[in-house]
Structure formats: C-alpha cells, structure tokens
Amino acid sequence: MARSAIASTRDRSTAERLGSVTTGNALELRGVTKLFGALAAISDVTMSVRPGERRAVLGSNGAGKTTLFNCVTGDFLPTSGTIRLFGEDLTNFPAHERIRRGLRRTYQISLLFGGMTVADNVYLACLGVSRGRFSLLRPRPSDAIVARADELIAAVHLARVRDTLVSSLSYGQQRQLEIALALAGAPRFILFDEPAAGLSPAERAELVAILSGLPDHIGYIIIEHDMDVALRVAESVTMMHNGRVFKEGTPEEIENDPEVQELYLGGGHG
Amino acid sequence: MADVLPRSEPGRLIVLERIPPAAWVLGVLLLAMPAFASNFVLYQIFGWSFILGMIALSLMVLAGYGGMVSLIQMTVAALAGYVVAILGTSGVPQISLGWPWWLHIPLAIVIAMLFGTLVGALAVRTEGIYTIMITLAIAAAFFYFTRQNYGIFNGYTGFNNVIPPRWFDIDWRQSVPFYYLTLACATLSYLAVVWIGRTPFGLALQGVRDNPRRMSALGFSVTAHRILAYTFASVIAAFGGILLVWQNAQVVPGTAGIPQVIDILVIAVVGGLRRPIGPFIGAFIYAILSVFSSDILHAIGMSGERFKLVVGLGFLAVVGFSPDGVLGLWDRYQARRETNRDALLGGRR
Numbered sequence A: 001m002a003r004s005a006i007a008s009t010r011d012r013s014t015a016e017r018l019g020s021v022t023t024g025n026a027l028e029l030r031g032v033t034k035l036f037g038a039l040a041a042i043s044d045v046t047m048s049v050r051p052g053e054r055r056a057v058l059g060s061n062g063a064g065k066t067t068l069f070n071c072v073t074g075d076f077l078p079t080s081g082t083i084r085l086f087g088e089d090l091t092n093f094p095a096h097e098r099i100r101r102g103l104r105r106t107y108q109i110s111l112l113f114g115g116m117t118v119a120d121n122v123y124l125a126c127l128g129v130s131r132g133r134f135s136l137l138r139p140r141p142s143d144a145i146v147a148r149a150d151e152l153i154a155a156v157h158l159a160r161v162r163d164t165l166v167s168s169l170s171y172g173q174q175r176q177l178e179i180a181l182a183l184a185g186a187p188r189f190i191l192f193d194e195p196a197a198g199l200s201p202a203e204r205a206e207l208v209a210i211l212s213g214l215p216d217h218i219g220y221i222i223i224e225h226d227m228d229v230a231l232r233v234a235e236s237v238t239m240m241h242n243g244r245v246f247k248e249g250t251p252e253e254i255e256n257d258p259e260v261q262e263l264y265l266g267g268g269h270g
Numbered sequence B: 001m002a003d004v005l006p007r008s009e010p011g012r013l014i015v016l017e018r019i020p021p022a023a024w025v026l027g028v029l030l031l032a033m034p035a036f037a038s039n040f041v042l043y044q045i046f047g048w049s050f051i052l053g054m055i056a057l058s059l060m061v062l063a064g065y066g067g068m069v070s071l072i073q074m075t076v077a078a079l080a081g082y083v084v085a086i087l088g089t090s091g092v093p094q095i096s097l098g099w100p101w102w103l104h105i106p107l108a109i110v111i112a113m114l115f116g117t118l119v120g121a122l123a124v125r126t127e128g129i130y131t132i133m134i135t136l137a138i139a140a141a142f143f144y145f146t147r148q149n150y151g152i153f154n155g156y157t158g159f160n161n162v163i164p165p166r167w168f169d170i171d172w173r174q175s176v177p178f179y180y181l182t183l184a185c186a187t188l189s190y191l192a193v194v195w196i197g198r199t200p201f202g203l204a205l206q207g208v209r210d211n212p213r214r215m216s217a218l219g220f221s222v223t224a225h226r227i228l229a230y231t232f233a234s235v236i237a238a239f240g241g242i243l244l245v246w247q248n249a250q251v252v253p254g255t256a257g258i259p260q261v262i263d264i265l266v267i268a269v270v271g272g273l274r275r276p277i278g279p280f281i282g283a284f285i286y287a288i289l290s291v292f293s294s295d296i297l298h299a300i301g302m303s304g305e306r307f308k309l310v311v312g313l314g315f316l317a318v319v320g321f322s323p324d325g326v327l328g329l330w331d332r333y334q335a336r337r338e339t340n341r342d343a344l345l346g347g348r349r
C-alpha cells in the first residue's frame, strides 16, 4: 500500500529513465574530509553505493555519521574530497541543487515547520522539487501537487492529523512526517538519519514497512543504532569509527566480524 | 498561521476567504468616512496613514513573512517619488523631463523595484543586525547622495510642485479624491499581501523565515526567495512613495532621511509585523500622534517640537507591553476571551 502511494507510476518512470542514463554508482564519495577547527568529524571517507542499493551506516556516538550526511546533502561543504551523485560531481553544489537532482534526507533531530499544518509541510516538500516554487497562484484542491501531498500523508499514516499544527504532533508522528518530506517528488537516493530512534515497537514496524515498500530503484543509506532494524532494511553495512570507514560488508559479515563485535557490540554505544 | 492548503473538506473549492464581520464594518466605515470627517482628517490623518501604512506594509512582507528587517523601504519609496519628479513634471523644469504619466509612473515603479531588488541581493546574505546595518547604510548613502547631487536630484532643494495627473479631470490632491485614491491603493496592497501569504511563493518565504536550512534541503533556493521578497516589497513601497510625494507635492532628501527611515520600522513594530493589517494600525497611531501631540504638548506647556518624544514613549510602551505590537495585544485579548468562553461552554475549542 505504501509502495503504490509513494511512487506514482509517472514519477517512477522518470526516475528510472534518469537512472538508466547514468552508469555507475548512485553515490560515490572520494576522500571526503570535514574539519571543525582541529576536529576531524570525518576523515578521508571513500565509499560507493550502487543505484537501488540499501546501505546501513553504523557507528558509535560521534563517529561522524551525521556529518557525512551533511556533506552529501550540502548542509555544509566538505573540507576536501569529492561527492558524486549518479555520476555528477556535486561537491560544490548548494543543497537545493542536490535535492533537485533526486537526493533526499531526513534529520536526526526533526527539522520541521512547527507553525504550519502537516498538509502545508508536505506541500512545501512537494513544491520544493517541482516547478512553480515562485507561483503567485494559490493552490487548489485539484492541483496535482496537492493530490501528491495527500498521497504522501496517507502513505506515512498521517491523514488523520492532516490539518493539525506540526508542533502539536506526537514525537512518533513528527518522525513519520520527516520521512514524508524525504519522499516528496521523485527521490532517487535518500539519506535516513536514525529514523527509528525513539519510536515505539509498533512505529518501528511501520517504518520498516515503509522502507521495504519503497520502489526498487530508490536506494538509500540509513543510519541506525538498532541492529535489528538496520539488518532488516539494509543489504550492506558500513561501520564508521572516529570519522573513518572502519568496515564494509554484508550484514552477516559485519555481525560476525570479531573487531566489530569488540568495538561496537562489546561496548561504546548507548 | 500559514495554513496555505485548502482544508480537507470534500468538494470545497472556495478560494475566497471568509471575510469577518469586523472587516465589513471597517470597510463600510472607511468608504463612508468623507461623509462625516473633515478635509483635514481625510487628507492629513487618513491619507497619510494609508501611505505610511503601505510603506510599512512592505517592511511587514520582509520581516513578517521573510524574517528580514530592512531599513531600505522608505528609501525605495522616495526613489520612486524622485523618478516621478524627474521624469514627469515638477517646479524644476530644467531637470524634469515632462514625460506623460503612463510612462513615468511605471518607470518609477520599475526603477524602485530594481533598486530594492539590488539592495535585497546585497542584504540577504546577512542575518539580523547585519541586515539592519547594511540597509541603513545604503539608506544613509542615498540621503547624502541626493542632498549633494544637483544634476539629477536637485540637491538640498529637491523637487516641488510634483502633483498627480488629472485623471478623469479630477484634482486628486483635493481631500476627498485623495482619500479615496490612497484608500484604494492601501486596500489593493493589503489584499496583495494577504493573497501572497497563501501562495506557493508566500508559503515558501515563510518556510525560509522559519527554517532556511530545511528549505534548502527541500529544494528551495533560500537566497532567491529572499531576494524576490525584496522585489515584491519594493513595488508596494514604490506606490506608497509616489502617493507620499503627491501628498506633499514635493520630494526632498529629507523624504527618506534617517528619522523617516527609522519611523517606518517604528510604525511596523508598533502596529505588529505578524499580519498585514498591523502596519496600517501603526501608521494610524503614528499619524494621530504626529498631528495632535504638539497641541497636547502645548496645552501642558511643553514645546510642540517634542512630539517625537511622545512617539518614542509610545513606542517604548507598546514594545514593553507587547513585543509584537498592537496586533499582539489584540491577539492576547482575543485568546483570553476565547479561553473564558471555553470555560463557560465546557472546553469547546
């Protein structure tokens, strides 16, 4: 159900056509480093993710996972290194240009418009990746973009609170809304920053359903502390430690890796 | 607050907003005003309030919708007035070109709009106090430039005898025609700003105000939205500026002197920046105080020159009681009434 709502057929074919034009990797990072003063939040990160691949990024607090996302989406520019999305070098692009090319993200700490309704939040997300961002005509219920926003709201189970102010939503609902914002338009690659953190078991199940229901061509990276969730929604795993890529492999390889077990499962994270 | 999308009521296609009864009453009252108000009140109090309200409204667009406090609005208005004087007719025939109104008025709007957009492009990369500083610096530069430039701006003397064209063979500087002219312009500007607030552009602008980082992460160019807000605001300020120059029949460097530039900020803040009606409330209070406070001061034996003191104290009082101006006071009063009623009706909300 989520699947059909999230990718209307037209969006999917557009994205697939775009995906087939470019060859190679969906996301490719080469030697990406981000310094905050003397602190290297991430250093020399090189990784690549194939189109449609679903990758989990693990790592203890402060390992640099969120910083990696910030560099990829352009929330800030990396100190050095290059970032390619579907073959195109985006390293120095502003964030909005990357988003318009099909990149999406969610924030670890929800970054929503608290003073607006759920409908307006999702509408904004759909508007941001459409033409007509500067339109001076008011939206009407018959507009395609309004219909699309409503589909998304239904897909993340927020239809009941469509006209509610976001600031009065529950925590779990705000996390759902974060996801809806990342699914607007025709996403090709999504970065999920700890979407399951703080959710109830039932809400987690819903999240897993939404993620597994995404159309196959949409790849993503998910940061997730909870191994159970991570291993259910990802086919490959990158372990980060102290701002570096520490291990890469299949979930089984990572789970059974003695070094990983010592470092990650043994202790360190909360 | 933004609430742009139509509510999910099935089949509802109404784009018009519900017009509250208070607005009908106000509308009828304003239309009927010439029947009972004196010429002085129509021209000096209401005409001036509508004009200052429009210029302050342009600041409300930037500050209320966009979160940018600009001090350039009065300068944009004055520039439009100058262009009307320079390209149209004035008492300085050696400079004024005497072009017809259908040419010089649109040109004045466009030139002021381009100027406002340019200032916006310089200002939007700064935040908070720096935006105020950079726009104030440009406003000051414009003031000194016009005062020293005699070739185009006629320096210290400026232009006198700048009057509206005789549309429909009416003298628009007569109190009643001028009242209706300014009322119409103010109403149109007000409606335009209300309208914009619920369009994709306006919603995005409010999104940029609340959370620029998230807006970029949704695909919006924050910079482009902010600059276009300046463009839109400049058009309103330009209309206000032309009316202001017609009202005084003159434009001089002091039209946009530093005190006048600051006054627009005061008007907008006192009225309230959250809704488009706020600047008009502020302008009305300002006009009343400016016109009558010298009489009051004389009556209690002080110099009439001190009216700025009264305005300043009023400003402090309003901002002290209510950081969001008179509108904020009103909203809180309404909210209290609501809660009381809720208590009576058993929590109907």
Ligand SMILES: Nc1ncnc2c1ncn2[C@@H]1O[C@H](COP(=O)(O)OP(=O)(O)OP(=O)(O)O)[C@@H](O)[C@H]1O
Binding pocket: A036, A039, A040, A041, A059, A060, A061, A062, A063, A064, A065, A066, A067, A068, A108
């Ligand atoms: N904007 C910033 N300014 C300064 N230091 C920062 C900034 N953002 C992150 N850091 C630092 O960079 C390091 C990596 O932080 P980051 O948020 O990327 O870690 P993380 O892996 O996402 O951790 P968590 O699991 O807690 O979310 C930390 O030491 C953090 O303090």
Ligand SMILES: [Mg+2]
Binding pocket: A065, A066, A067, A108
């Ligand atoms: Mg993090």
